[in-house]
Amino acid sequence: MGFPEGFLWGAATAAYQIEGAAQEDGRAASIWDTFSHTPGKVLNGDTGDVATDHYHRRQQDVATMSELGIGAYRFSISWSRVLPEGTANQKGMDFYSRLVDELLEHGIAPVATLYHWDLPQVLEDAGGWPERDTARRFADYAERIGRVLGDRVHTWTTLNEPWCSAFLGYGSGVHAPGRTDPVAALRAAHHLNLAHGLAVRALRGVVSPSAQHSVTLNLHHLRGEAEAVRRVDAVSNRVFLDPMLGSGYPADLLDDTAHLTDWSFLHDGDAEIAAAPLDILGVNYYSPTLVREWDGVSPRAHADGHRPGAATPFVGCDDVEFAEQPGPHTAMGWPIDATGMEELLLRLHREYPHTPLMITENGAAFDDVVDDDGRVRDDRRVAYLRDHIAAVERACQAGADVRGYFAWSLLDNFEWAYGYSKRFGLVHVDYTTGERTWKDSASWYRDTIARGPS
Ligand code: FCB
Numbered sequence: 001m002g003f004p005e006g007f008l009w010g011a012a013t014a015a016y017q018i019e020g021a022a023q024e025d026g027r028a029a030s031i032w033d034t035f036s037h038t039p040g041k042v043l044n045g046d047t048g049d050v051a052t053d054h055y056h057r058r059q060q061d062v063a064t065m066s067e068l069g070i071g072a073y074r075f076s077i078s079w080s081r082v083l084p085e086g087t088a089n090q091k092g093m094d095f096y097s098r099l100v101d102e103l104l105e106h107g108i109a110p111v112a113t114l115y116h117w118d119l120p121q122v123l124e125d126a127g128g129w130p131e132r133d134t135a136r137r138f139a140d141y142a143e144r145i146g147r148v149l150g151d152r153v154h155t156w157t158t159l160n161e162p163w164c165s166a167f168l169g170y171g172s173g174v175h176a177p178g179r180t181d182p183v184a185a186l187r188a189a190h191h192l193n194l195a196h197g198l199a200v201r202a203l204r205g206v207v208s209p210s211a212q213h214s215v216t217l218n219l220h221h222l223r224g225e226a227e228a229v230r231r232v233d234a235v236s237n238r239v240f241l242d243p244m245l246g247s248g249y250p251a252d253l254l255d256d257t258a259h260l261t262d263w264s265f266l267h268d269g270d271a272e273i274a275a276a277p278l279d280i281l282g283v284n285y286y287s288p289t290l291v292r293e294w295d296g297v298s299p300r301a302h303a304d305g306h307r308p309g310a311a312t313p314f315v316g317c318d319d320v321e322f323a324e325q326p327g328p329h330t331a332m333g334w335p336i337d338a339t340g341m342e343e344l345l346l347r348l349h350r351e352y353p354h355t356p357l358m359i360t361e362n363g364a365a366f367d368d369v370v371d372d373d374g375r376v377r378d379d380r381r382v383a384y385l386r387d388h389i390a391a392v393e394r395a396c397q398a399g400a401d402v403r404g405y406f407a408w409s410l411l412d413n414f415e416w417a418y419g420y421s422k423r424f425g426l427v428h429v430d431y432t433t434g435e436r437t438w439k440d441s442a443s444w445y446r447d448t449i450a451r452g453p454s
Contacts, residue, residue, distance in 0.1 A: 002393040008109065008404030009449045010072035011065065011426065012361050014116035014160065016048045017413035019078065021055035025091035028084030030118035031128070031169075035176030036419075046419025052411050053434045055095065060436070062102045064427060065410065068442060069449045072109040074360060074406045075099065076116035076160065083141055085122065093148050100152045109154035111360075111406075113216065114142055114199060116160040117175065117416075124177050129165060129188035129195075132265065139198035143206055150207030157282055157360070158199045161218040162192035163236055167313035174310065174417050182315040183261050190265055193243045193274040200276035215244060216282030216360045219348070220289045221340040224323060228291040231256055231317045243274040245281075245352050257316040280403060281348065282360035285388075286332075287325075288340030294321035328380075331365040331422055336384060338391040345395035345402060356401045362388050363408035365415070365422040368439060376428050376439035385441060389448070407445060411436065 016032045036047040054061055065073055081092035100110045115138065123134055142158070159165070168175035171185035200213050220236045222229045234253040242250050248271045254263060294300050300312070300321045314320060325335040341362070348357055364384040368376050389405060396402050412425035420431050426442035429435070 002397040003452075004396060004401075004403070007402075008072040008358070008406075010070050010074055010109075010111065010404060010406040011068065011410040011445075012074035012406040012408050013054070013410050013413065014076045014113070015078035015081070016051070016116070016118045017409075017415070018052045018054040018411060019081075020049060020051040020053045022047075022049045024055065025081075025095070026084055026089040027078065027081040027092060029121040030078065030080045031121055031124045031176035032118050032416075034121050034124075035178055038178070041176075041178060042417055043419040043421050046414065046421075048414045050431075051414045052429045052431075054411070057434065057436075058095070058099055059102060061410070062099070062106060062108070064436065065103070065108055066106040068426070068446045070108060071449075072111050072154065072404060072406070073103055073410070074111040074113065074157070076113040076118075077145060078118055079115065079141055080118065080120040082145060084120070086137075088144060093145075096145075096149060100149055104152060110149075110152065111155040111157065112145075112149065112153045113157040113160050114138070114145065115158065115165075115195075117165055117169070119165075119177075128170070128177060128179075129191050130170060130181075130184040131187075132191055132194070135191045135195035135198055138195040139202045142199035143202040146203045146206040150203070150211065153207065153211060155212040155214055155280065156203050156207065157214045157216050158196040158203075159192060160216045160360075161284060162189065162196070162215075162240055163218055166192055167236070167315065171315055172311045172313040174313075180311040185313070185315050186257060186261055186263075187265050189239050190263075190270070193240060194270055196244060197273035197276040200278070201273070204276075212279040213276075214278060214280035214282050214358065214360075215240075216284055217241065218284045218361075219344055221285065221344040222289050222291055223340075224291040225293055228293055228317075228320045231320055232289070232291050232314050235314055235316055241352070243271060244278065245355060246275040248275075253316075260316060278355060280358050281352070281355045282358050283344065283348070284361035284408070285341045285344060285359065286362065286364070287330075287334040288337050290323040290325050291320050292323050294319050330380075330384070331367050332418075334364075336364070336387075338384075338387040341388055342391040342395045345392065345400045346398060349395070349398075349400035356403050358402065358404040358406075359392060360404075360406050361408035362405065363424050365424045368412075368423050368428055370428060370430075370437050374437065376437060378439045378441045381426075381439065381441040382444045385445065386448075
């Protein structure tokens with residue numbers, strides 16, 4: 001087997017996508033509550049008010065994880081549930097504390113993400129991620145939750161996909177809070193880097209010394225014309241990778257965006273903070289991205305759903321567009337190509353050889369149905385997972401230091417701007433009754449983990 005000893009097999013979820021109970025036990029609104037309740041922002045007017053009702057079905061869901069045989073569960077903590085108005089909400093804290101205890105009772109390592117896109121609305125009202133103070137508030141939140149869960153959490157992840165928070169949230173506006181201001185997006189990116197570094201520092205001061213510290217990035221595996229690839233790589237990958245891994249912002253990124261901002265929001269000492277030492281770099285991978293020069297005339301397609309005419313999330317890349325890629329595609333329209341994952345892991349291994357890696361999300365949406373006999377025959381998801389796990393294995397054999405793989409997702413859930421229309425789960429959720437049904441992919445994943453892949 002090409003996987004190293006102790007390799008973690010897991011599944012991932014995120015708070016707003018599964019919990020529901022949006023107004024229970026003292027939880028306050030996050031930017032995703034506001035956004036999803038704004039007409040036209042989420043498909044079919046869906047909201048996360050109930051989601052998969054995980055808040056009330058936690059024990060059942062942990063039992064499912066145990067049956068799957070996963071060794072680790074990656075979940076996120078809702079900031080506005082645990083610190084609704086800046087002061088601790090005991091009921092919110094208790095929810096996660098019980099979850100962590102139940103995971104440990106089942107021998108499942110808790111992998112906790114502090115921020116999976118759900119900024120408390122009060123902080124957005126104060127300016128959100130474009131404001132420096134949000135980073136300080138994040139570190140305060142990290143420290144407080146670290147004090148509560150720090151003796152039991154195996155791995156801490158500061159941020160999930162800060163690229164989406166900054167550039168989809170404040171650039172193209174397809175995610176909450178829905179702003180379309182390129183400078184705000186760059187400011188947000190910087191304050192997310194800062195928040196990450198401050199939070200790692202704060203956590204290290206209060207949690208178990210054996211805990212691992214990480215961040216999860218959705219690195220774009222780019223193909224296409226060299227100059228387009230360079231520009232998009234700067235503003236989607238290196239804008240986070242380089243500061244977090246110690247080399248500061250890339251000079252070409254500063255040049256490419258100089259017509260927009262002088263980066264005066266970058267203060268002395270910030271680079272050192274953002275570069276707080278990491279134990280693991282989390283990587284989310286779904287598909288490769290093909291870019292090319294844009295002719296400036298035809299409607300421009302973008303990565304976020306390929307919506308022609310939408311504002312670009314690739315700030316400073318005004319002459320770049322996305323090219324359609326050959327099939328097959330998932331229900332998201334994303335091309336299926338596992339070679340991109342292997343190439344991405346090998347690139348990271350080459351460029352950051354001392355940073356261990358973990359696949360913190362990988363999976364696919366398909367239009368699953370529960371057949372009359374109660375089975376969900378999701379053969380395409382099985383094939384997707386099998387091919388991508390094989391790609392991780394090849395990367396390990398070629399020397400990449402990959403420590404784990406988390407399937408996205410444990411359950412079907414609220415897929416952001418697509419609402420409940422896209423199903424990524426290993427387990428099917430009936431949104432009328434909340435009923436869970438194992439898909440064939442769940443059984444396949446269980447057997448794969450039990451047998452050891454390949
Ligand atoms: C990632 C997100 C995750 C989910 C998957 C499909 O970008 O981190 O919450 O939406 O995509």
